Amino acid sequence: MTLPAAVLSQLETQTIELPSWAFGNSGTRFKVFATPGTPRTPEEKIADAATVNEFTALAPTVALHIPWDTVDDYAALGRFAQDLGVGLGTINSNTFQDNDYKFGSLTHTDAGIRRKAIDHHLACIDIMDQTGSRDLKIWLADGTNYPGQGDIRGRQDRLADSLQQIYARLGDDQRLVLEYKFFEPAFYHTDVPDWGTSYAQVAALGDKAMVCLDTGHHAPGTNIEFIVAQLLRLGKLGSFDFNSRFYADDDLIVGAADPFQLFRILYEVIRGGGYGPDSPVAFMLDQCHNVEDKIPGQIRSVLNVQEMTARALLVDAVALKAAQDAGDVLGANGILMDAFYTDVRPGLAEWRESRGLPADPMAAYAASGHLQRIAAERVGGTQAGWGA
Amino acid sequence: MTLPAAVLSQLETQTIELPSWAFGNSGTRFKVFATPGTPRTPEEKIADAATVNEFTALAPTVALHIPWDTVDDYAALGRFAQDLGVGLGTINSNTFQDNDYKFGSLTHTDAGIRRKAIDHHLACIDIMDQTGSRDLKIWLADGTNYPGQGDIRGRQDRLADSLQQIYARLGDDQRLVLEYKFFEPAFYHTDVPDWGTSYAQVAALGDKAMVCLDTGHHAPGTNIEFIVAQLLRLGKLGSFDFNSRFYADDDLIVGAADPFQLFRILYEVIRGGGYGPDSPVAFMLDQCHNVEDKIPGQIRSVLNVQEMTARALLVDAVALKAAQDAGDVLGANGILMDAFYTDVRPGLAEWRESRGLPADPMAAYAASGHLQRIAAERVGGTQAGWGA
Amino acid sequence: MTLPAAVLSQLETQTIELPSWAFGNSGTRFKVFATPGTPRTPEEKIADAATVNEFTALAPTVALHIPWDTVDDYAALGRFAQDLGVGLGTINSNTFQDNDYKFGSLTHTDAGIRRKAIDHHLACIDIMDQTGSRDLKIWLADGTNYPGQGDIRGRQDRLADSLQQIYARLGDDQRLVLEYKFFEPAFYHTDVPDWGTSYAQVAALGDKAMVCLDTGHHAPGTNIEFIVAQLLRLGKLGSFDFNSRFYADDDLIVGAADPFQLFRILYEVIRGGGYGPDSPVAFMLDQCHNVEDKIPGQIRSVLNVQEMTARALLVDAVALKAAQDAGDVLGANGILMDAFYTDVRPGLAEWRESRGLPADPMAAYAASGHLQRIAAERVGGTQAGWGA
């Protein structure tokens, strides 16, 4: 089946940012399994990301994580990336691995530690100035493990103040995106646990502050596409961290656990005007490839997003609205399901070939011998990981 | 143990509003078990509520549900209540039992049905004018059962418009409180599923619109006291619908399922300035007594809230702050637990007696023979229930 | 795409039993919406089920629910069904709507009430003798709402004794299938809450007792296909009650909420030898069409099962095993996903036509005018429902 031209033209501009840390080793508190070929440096991570883009033309930028990707010369790193056909994207701060942050960072009761955490974010913005990044993404591990351990209310007030200081430093074309997470690593309360909190905090900051929605950061049963619709309506959906989960924040490949949910999310993004080159909504991956190969894991992920976007673009919006207005429950649901069940893969393969890309990027990558090559080359040194 | 005078003086002003419908029959989709003595009229429900107040001095007002409690003369109903020592409280609207509302009420695509739903709320405000009620509580069953059945985004926009029309009709001393609910009776999406949505909607309305937090309306694992703290911080916590749950919206007796959670909630209410006669936060019950006796079920409920408030008032806030600031996790937690584990029941019994109340309201009610009396008297007619 | 002959031959024998009560009105504790054309009698329910079978050739039997489907002459009812091309199937007992069962049935502490509940099941077996039904399905509402209300352990022992008495009455070709359910209508504890309990109870009874797995009766996040694999391995998977859910026991159309889960379940059924005419595993629907039309709702449901079975049959088992043995995570997952994403609908449409069936049963039913006809004919009388 050839896909409609209107769908293909919308797919043409799709971009999905890759996280540099997805190419490093990751795991659980029980074990991190290392694999041959894992990058040792930010440059090698970027090279891997560029490889994903080479096979898919879907991932033109790489997000950095500070301090995991700290380098002396970010301009040089940007040129390195550019030479490989990709750019540097979102800067992710990290205030969860320094001993000082055991009891909080932007929410800490100790003024000195809170200052340190704020300063780290200002330093991240300095890096953004050098990399030309638009977004500073803030995910906080702040929270408590036991009732009474911290003052929930006071922490929220300090968070607001800290964010205000960070926000004030943003350049005109820079944004702050605040991610929320239901739980982990804190097990009783999390300082930004839900979209409501993230929304209330960024709404207080101003137009350059937005919400980041990580698809794995919700309570069981949460209707995520509703949140997408609501945040778009409120003008505050800044970006997605895509991944999938069966239980908690499993960080599996996006679309792997509940493909229909991914379809519904993407449909609602499109419905709400969040899709396309002019949209403020950035698509990113945030995943862990604990047991599968990392580069093909990322290729699989961007393809999943692309395929599901194609299905969501196929929804007959006019017929759907008519069925909805008529109270035709089965008819309306059927229109949505018809798009979901359409096999867009042959059409996408054909289209990829027409653009000089491999019809089947997974097979092409496997056949390329790239994984074997980097495994042979990248010997010695310390493999990248979370450094927990 | 005699409770500290400072605690007792704060308990003195505590009031918990009773829902008239708690005295009617309720159940599940599988079965509603009727019991002898169940009220047949709004007046009999009010009489039952007055009985709860008589034994506890905790429940001076009764919330009405329209149309379940529709009468010809609300002024007369108010006088009837007053004669029994109670007042009429919150007015609850109902747009979930008319066939027109099968696919929505304030969110409906059909302008006529939406108008009807808005008008119902205006009629409720008319009643409030007669009863002197402050609060109009809106809980919506609006939502869909299947993906695609409705347009999530469009429904939210229509909801905002409907609420605006209702809000405009409020008197100076009247409030609109918007309740949220995770799911049920809609099983795919709910139009007001979480505090974030309720907050965003009422924030758009103005100062007289607040959020109603029903303790049973959250996703599994949700930290409710965090929401309490956040809404108080945002100045938008209008009222509580107290009940408890193990699974979904079980509507069990408040404090029955997780007493420690109730303690944490009440602590955070106090911490955030939400407790006391000057607070804008109203305490209400919203429960179903499916298998237990209703009047003692309500007595048990208000006592649970009172006892847990006493424990929460016992928290040594100064010591707690010191432990929190020192990063003393076990110490801070221990201070909270010390209050929770304190047996306040003897002290409350003593205090009740000093105020001319029964030391043990449950035992006193059982000994009063009241239940047997109303069972004998209330013969014939149609027992009140949800009329589903 | 034409489906492989090996797949079509396996689909040829697929049967899915319909529940008579799916054609009656259903709803939530908040509201039951009635619809024109709803059956008034067991005969009309059977006629509706026969209509589903007429359009799909997938549903040759109807399950009855006693007492909802009580008639004087079951042999006559069987002939009535036969004349319409369908047979009578599983008999479902009901011990949740009599006032005596407020605190339990097969688990009740009162010997007389427990006797009554056992006798009801014996009467159901009498009916089975007349209808020629193989299966007695027992789902119990037994449980408690409050800690302490009942003695969990004693109730389990009485359940075992009651089941033993019922089991003893089974004929040689009859079976008892025991359904489990996580919660509802009981909200603290359920006497058969999980597959382990159902398994332990039926294992103690003997070979004619099996477990019934209702896909909506699990805790959030439960891996249902694991339970399928385990019960097949233990030789105790007797039947499925298919439906779907987003939150609790939503009883939505099977496959509507998480189609990929349905695929995984059906794959594991096939993998474990639970599929086919010689399998002991019976496929049934157990759903509520609260807001959608009932007959097309059932047609949609059996088509969903058929389509998903076709996808599961397409899995390349040899390639899958090779990838699994090689530790090729992405490869193995890809093989499964390839089958899932295959659009089997055109192939099934073609095949249906070749068998004299409508290519698109949903469209054919809509075009038939049947719903309008029964709405016009079925006037007066009392529409069937749960009678709660």
Next chain:
Amino acid sequence: MTLPAAVLSQLETQTIELPSWAFGNSGTRFKVFATPGTPRTPEEKIADAATVNEFTALAPTVALHIPWDTVDDYAALGRFAQDLGVGLGTINSNTFQDNDYKFGSLTHTDAGIRRKAIDHHLACIDIMDQTGSRDLKIWLADGTNYPGQGDIRGRQDRLADSLQQIYARLGDDQRLVLEYKFFEPAFYHTDVPDWGTSYAQVAALGDKAMVCLDTGHHAPGTNIEFIVAQLLRLGKLGSFDFNSRFYADDDLIVGAADPFQLFRILYEVIRGGGYGPDSPVAFMLDQCHNVEDKIPGQIRSVLNVQEMTARALLVDAVALKAAQDAGDVLGANGILMDAFYTDVRPGLAEWRESRGLPADPMAAYAASGHLQRIAAERVGGTQAGWGA
């Protein structure tokens, strides 16, 4: 309040085994915070456990984890422990940290790796012979992250075979206890995810195989006390791993998250004959002290179990049964709650003093300066941790 002698005499024999690993550093995948004084050797862990016992007289044994606690001479280790007043208890196997086990251990498709995992367990039994331990506890990380990655059914069959080989090696007085876990570190399927699986597997082995119930290893909303009652009824509850959780397997201090749940669990243990010196049920802790001090964290934990056991022993079983039989829901619940709300702490303090123990072990430990002493002494070396 002085506690009844009957309660005190039952408390006298209470023992709670401590996990050696609770004294090592632990954390999340994001960060492990090290603390001064953390043990470097198995001996230091045992010394810390002995300290907990010294202050509480509740923890006379320590569980070992192999290989984390591997030593050359287990007899010498046993004598070392004995000199400190404690004994060596359960041996825990570990097949989740060797690279070979990336895709499974006792369930692996590769015969050699499976053999290695079996042999590890046989080696653990060799250690048990030397330490005199009764129990081999098996918790498996085996599972998969993606649908299709593994063959669920085949893995279960291999598990059964592996367990059989291990079971055959047990001495007459030794037991195998099989723990189940809902998820983590595997995120799609776990090979022993629920009590039903653990029960089915150990039932197939024989009388010396039992189930281990970790209180944090269940789906949200699971009624754990029901499982306790059921396993006791089936004669298969071997041991508890106590901890608490708000979300997933948070491994918080037992009783910290939901004290009422702990009460209900302990009540059901007592009710089912699982409490006391003659019971086959072993009480153990399995916790992580990520942010709180470890030794006082363990003291707090055993005290929580002791206090809650005292409350559970206070339940008036005769009155409870009478209320249950009478269908007196509020009465029965009230009897349970009365015990729960009783403040047993003063009575326990008094009783501890009468036995030569500190009235308040937490305060006594804090005053002892022990933590400061070991922090000063234990300098250099590598602190114990999970070594992930």
